[in-house]
Amino acid sequence: MIKRVLISLLALLFLLPFVALAKELKFGVLPRLTEKEMREGFTPLAEYLSKELGVKVTLVIPKDFDTWRKEAEARQYDIVYTNPFLYVLLKKAVPETEVIAIASEPEIGSTIRGAIIVKRDSPIKSIADLKGKTIAATDPGSAGAYLVQMLMLNKAGIKKDDVKIIFEKKRDPVAEAVLTGKAEAGFVRDDDVEKLKAGPEKFRKIAVSDPIPNWPIAIAKKMDPAMAKKIREAILKLKKGDLKTVSILGPARIEGFVPVTDKEYDIMREAAKAVGAW
DSSP: OHHHHHHHHHHHHHHHHHHHHTTEEEEEEOOSSOHHHHHHHHHHHHHHHHHHHTSEEEEEOOSSHHHHHHHHHTTOOSEEEOOHHHHHHHHHHSTTOEEEEEEEBTTTBTEEOEEEEEETTOSOOSGGGGTTOEEEESOTTOIIIIIHHHHHHHHTTOOGGGSEEEEOSSHHHHHHHHHHTSOSEEEEEGGGGGGOTTOGGGEEEEEEOOOEEOOEEEEOSOOOHHHHHHHHHHHHTOOTTOHHHHHHHGGGTOOEEEEOOGGGGHHHHHHHHHTTOO
16 A cells, blocks of 8 residues: 555656646747837737636747747747748757747738848849848848848859858848948848838848748647647637737737648748758
């Protein structure tokens, strides 16, 4: 009898870490904007998920893309919202990652495009003119402000070593680098051009990429199937046009989530190969 009791207690102690994990889910959001903007935008979604799932969903906004990637690949997040490129890298590193849905935004829907900008009076007219030039981009992990543009350069016959890339972390410093002459061109998301604090009228687009899938939300590690099912259902209930969805996703400038498959992100795998990141 005593032996059975001891075995039961040991089993309970062994399971305690897993029980504790079940009381909290960490939601790792890639910091495309400032921490303040990201936290204000995604706190309503974290609170909604907490209510729907019956467990606390803690919002995690790391300091930069590299930190997000390291923590995600170390399985420190349960749910992630990230860009297309870092999603495919995460899927490669953590095969159990399961994409749930893709964000639909008011201005661009469920796809994004990357743009290459220059100063309004720049002599640069086309991608071919970028050979030998210095280009500002946000981050090497940015899908719409680095990867798709590098894929465009690659298809135009310009290799990574044919240009000098400097990374400025956010879209407005990229624009500032172009204006001050620190860089002769810049990579930004196409929908961000109109939002540049320096004024969109000071720039000219020389190229815009083909559309790529927008940012996905995904389950980032192996978890209880019942919980995974609840997460999928909760996310997919947030449909475009629903008033409740507006209150939850509006602060994040998202109008709803739509289903997506992993295969739709193959274009990002192609872009990753173009820069030697695959």
